[in-house]
Amino acid sequence: MELYTFDEAYVHRLKACDPVTQQHFVAYFTELILIKLRARYLQQHVIDDVRQETFVRVFVMLKRENGLEHPERLGAFVNSVCNNVLLEQYRSSTRAEGFEDGFDPPDRNIDMDRGLVTEDAQRQVRQVLARMPERDRQILKQIFLEERDKDQICREMGVDRDYLRVLLHRAKSQFRAKFAEGRSAVFV
Numbered sequence: 001m002e003l004y005t006f007d008e009a010y011v012h013r014l015k016a017c018d019p020v021t022q023q024h025f026v027a028y029f030t031e032l033i034l035i036k037l038r039a040r041y042l043q044q045h046v047i048d049d050v051r052q053e054t055f056v057r058v059f060v061m062l063k064r065e066n067g068l069e070h071p072e073r074l075g076a077f078v079n080s081v082c083n084n085v086l087l088e089q090y091r092s093s094t095r096a097e098g099f100e101d102g103f104d105p106p107d108r109n110i111d112m113d114r115g116l117v118t119e120d121a122q123r124q125v126r127q128v129l130a131r132m133p134e135r136d137r138q139i140l141k142q143i144f145l146e147e148r149d150k151d152q153i154c155r156e157m158g159v160d161r162d163y164l165r166v167l168l169h170r171a172k173s174q175f176r177a178k179f180a181e182g183r184s185a186v187f188v
Contacts, residue, residue: 006073015063033050054082128175133174136167
């Protein structure tokens with residue numbers, strides 16, 4: 001991509017709504033904005049919204065009497081407008097997510113069965129762990145129940161972090177299989 005140097009004549013043509021200049025402006029900055037926004041792995045509709053809002057704000061600002069004092073800084077101005085629009089998008093999306101996706105207010109009613117369910121789940125976990133090989137059982141207990149530091153576990157077992165990850169994966173897979181066996185036996 002070839003970088004373009006902006007001057008007062010270019011900004012004047014933009015203000016005057018010269019179609020060739022506007023086409024160049026939109027094409028040039030669309031390419032730059034897309035590079036910037038795609039690097040953030042945003043969804044396509046968000047990219048389109050930010051790009052369009054950036055252009056709207058830039059054109060509104062250029063129409064003002066003292067809109068852009070330094071025409072040679074048009075590129076930096078468009079970039080800063082894009083940054084501001086992007087930050088506003090982030091803020092609005094996190095506010096909206098707090099109320100939409102997965103928002104589940106706590107139930108204020110007391111659940112009398114909760115203790116029984118928890119005790120039953122704990123009993124099932126203990127039974128499954130008892131049926132597992134000693135090494136797998138110890139890995140799962142130390143990491144999930146005792147919440148011990150993985151580096152310390154590695155030192156005690158004489159393995160590195162990568163191999164501990166493999167052992168943990170195997171132990172979790174075996175736990176899931178044995179847990180599923182126990183649940184299917186209950187329903188038979």
